[in-house]
Amino acid sequence: MKIILVGFGVIGKGVLKVINLKKNHLLEKYGLDLSVVAICDSSGAAINKEGLDLELALKIKEETGKIASYPEFGQNIGIIEVIESVPADIVIEVSPTNIHTGEPAKSYMLKAFETKKHVVSANKGPLALFFKEITGVAKEHGVILRYEASVGGATPIINLAKETLAGNRVKSIKGILNGTTNYILTKMEKEQLDFNTVLKEAQELGIAETNPHQDISGLDTAAKLAILANSIMGREVTINDVVLEGITRITPESLLMANKGGYAIKLIGEVTDKKLEVCPKLVPIDHPLNVKGSLNVAMFNTDLANDIVVVGTGAGDVETASAILSDILNIHQSLKK
CATH class of the missing domain: 3.30.360.10 (Dihydrodipicolinate Reductase; domain 2)
Structure with missing residues (x-):
């Protein structure tokens, strides 16, 4: 299952740590092979359709603050363009929250739906402002939207x-x-x-x-x-x-x-x-x-x-990423049915 990660702050880094930590477990227990093919932040993106080195991505972000500095695969490219052009199954949307306009996260989510990609989001803004519209567009395009991490971090409130x-x-x-x-x-x-x-x-x-x-x-x-x-x-x-x-x-x-x-x-x-x-x-x-x-x-x-x-x-990088991981697994198991 190929993933585009949108947002590479505290939660985004937590997502990569958790995927790295659980990669073998997910494959053995669920038959789920996760590959992060693109990581985006405000500097641009790192894109490799064969899968990025997550430890290297974390190291580059720590040292330079810019994922576009990723060797060979880093580039100055807009997030919408990445979502449109990079083949993937799921967009994980963890960009900064804007509870006044919901943007730009709302546009990222809608673009993912339009390109037939499922979305897992920790972003409160778009959902608190445009819930009916966003869930409606996901349904219209026949894709899955999960957002457990948007409320309560690691605490399983919505899925419960x-x-x-x-x-x-x-x-x-x-x-x-x-x-x-x-x-x-x-x-x-x-x-x-x-x-x-x-x-x-x-x-x-x-x-x-x-x-x-x-x-x-x-x-x-x-x-x-x-x-x-x-x-x-x-x-x-x-x-x-x-x-x-x-x-x-x-x-x-x-x-x-x-x-x-x-x-x-x-x-x-x-x-x-x-x-x-x-x-x-x-x-x-x-x-x-x-x-x-x-x-x-x-x-x-x-x-x-x-x-x-x-x-x-209710917060924390790895803790919130645990909720994101549960949503990814839910999508994986839904698609197997």
Whole structure:
């Protein structure tokens, strides 16, 4: 199975590490022979229809920051042109997320569909804004779109609901879908520190971005919630439909007061047939949603299985790549049927 990797940042590098690590296992257990024939970043691309050396690609990126510096096969070429011209089975789309326009990732995905390539994406932006259009175009061209890694990183939220809980009606989903805000609130609660102090520490540790606005405002959670609402609940919404409040107004005093009453304060995203909101909420201290640190958690309320809770890592290169790998395997097994 031939792969084009679009985006060679933290997640893209994680994808190559995981493919390298699991190559023999995938071949022996699933009969899946993965070959990365193109890697794209903002500098251009490395293209070899026989398959690129992944360790060399990682080394070149580390040393030069540009995949176009890959010896012999590196070239200055646009990503759309790569998707159009390079024969492949799957495009893995992990370019930087834009939750305001969805571009250029949306165009990469649509071009992949038009050229009859399946897509595995970790990109929230296009799906949070244009879910119906993107899934419709994939269906129109008879290709598969998978996007487990777009919500919750390594935590299997979408596939759990759509496959393991198939046959259930999911009545509501609520959870913590952003590890950065959960880390900040946990640290504020535990050490009685103010928001700005903990945010600065999280930035120094690399847990929070240099510009943390999307996380602390709740926008990141809202994007993920819109994807869950569309893909699992069957709603037709975008990130712009989410009622939103972030965590910047939470104080150590409010956390202490909540604790004394037997509660924690968490940034909770919740979707039902009528509700679509992200805001800080009181969560009982012994409740399954009260996870600590940078963990993610999702709770499904269903008609048959009642409440089902999944907890896991919401970020990280190899961790997120594990979700991408599960989607690749799903496509491989679907095509064998």
